[in-house]
Amino acid sequence: MVDADIPSNSEDKRGQLEAVVLQGELERLKVENHQLRNMLEERNRNYSTLQMHLVSLMQERKVEDCNEDKKQVEMKQNGNGGFLVPRQFMDLGLATNNSNVAADEPRSQDQSKAVGNNNEEGSKDEALVPDHDMKESDKGNERDDSPPNRVLPANNSNNVPNFSPQTNVEQAEATMRKARVSVRARSEAAMINDGCQWRKYGQKMAKGNPCPRAYYRCTMAHGCPVRKQVQRCAEDRSILITTYEGNHIHALPPAAMEMVQTTSAAARMLLSGPMTSPDGLMNPNFLTRAILPYSSSIATISASAPFPTVTLDLTEPPNSNQFPNNKNTNQFQFPFAQNFANSLLPQIFGQTLLNQTTFSGLQMSQDGENSQLGNQSQQQLADTVTAIASDPNFTTALAAAITSIIGAAQPNNGNNSTINNGNSTIANNNNGNVTSNNNANGSNKGNNPNSPGN
DNA sequence: CGGTTTTGACCAGCGC
């Protein structure tokens, strides 16, 4: 590379020039590093803030739930309540992340204690469930997570006769608890590594698929009810379809946490249905809009399957499907952020709770010259932020969103767009905006997310 | 030897 004809002083100059360039590059990297560090710190702060806020919200919601359940039972007893399905939310991941789950689990003696516990304490609480309890419920039910002694909150149990409406409610709850999260991912391995330990307990040939379906159960803790099914896609055998069901009753390794948080967030999104704030400002696609710019996978939600199922499609390259066309399906379909649960939400909500009007995400996307987001995505992100920041009732709406996501047992507001008696579609229109559709009479035939081709 | 996998049997739900 060195040209012998160039005089030595020229070489020195070139060397100095290179040194300057390298120094500049070094400085730039330092600055970038500093910015990244700041972002990380900010994110951690936001996460802590959100965690604290969630705990307080859970406590509030817990109290509201008790009152709500009481009202519903009273209405049914008076014969004017119709068939109400309390929006119990199944946590497909850590059972401890949700106080409602705490109420779901077969530990009536501990229920009062669960209120006010933070996540760690809740985790311990869950882990303390005796094995024999688990086994008894196992024998009494075909599902470990469907305890036979499920009752309404303790303050109701004494004065509510065990009439059939309650049985209906319990049946509905059992159905809701059977919600599943299905993950489609390309993998040559027989099973994706999700950080948990599994034991295979069965294998079957499923109809319409030449590949056998394997059944696994979690062995990280004795009595853990979590199960999963693994099957290769019939049409593309490089795609592995893993379906999770149930709640872990033990602490999870970090590797498993990410999967669990993502799937549980998806499940909550499924089971929470359209969100409505008390003041009517809450838009069903509010959060969808918020997470849209980061979407890197597709979540397909189906309430028509035997069990409500969320399918996270991780087979698509990132951002390639940010704006899928609504193919007139009756499914609840929207782009879903892969790390929505464990990174973006804390970021968004943390910022909000700090009463700020800008997102770290926006700053991040604008700071770097080599931003991962294209101009279109940046514009959408900016639009999203603008829309959010301009909403004077943002905090109110946000609180509604949080409570909805964490499993608020909030009754539906009378429209048909519930998971159980109607179908909702959230899709993007040509402008990149998200639209919401309610299809009250939609048939769900052919929309099973697990069926090949969806 | 203890844990895991394999595999046929069994059971429940559902549609006809």
Place this chain on the structure above:
DNA sequence: GCGCTGGTCAAAACCG
């Protein structure tokens, strides 16, 4: 009631 299908059980085989 019957057949089909999905899901689970449990004994035997396998493995480290």
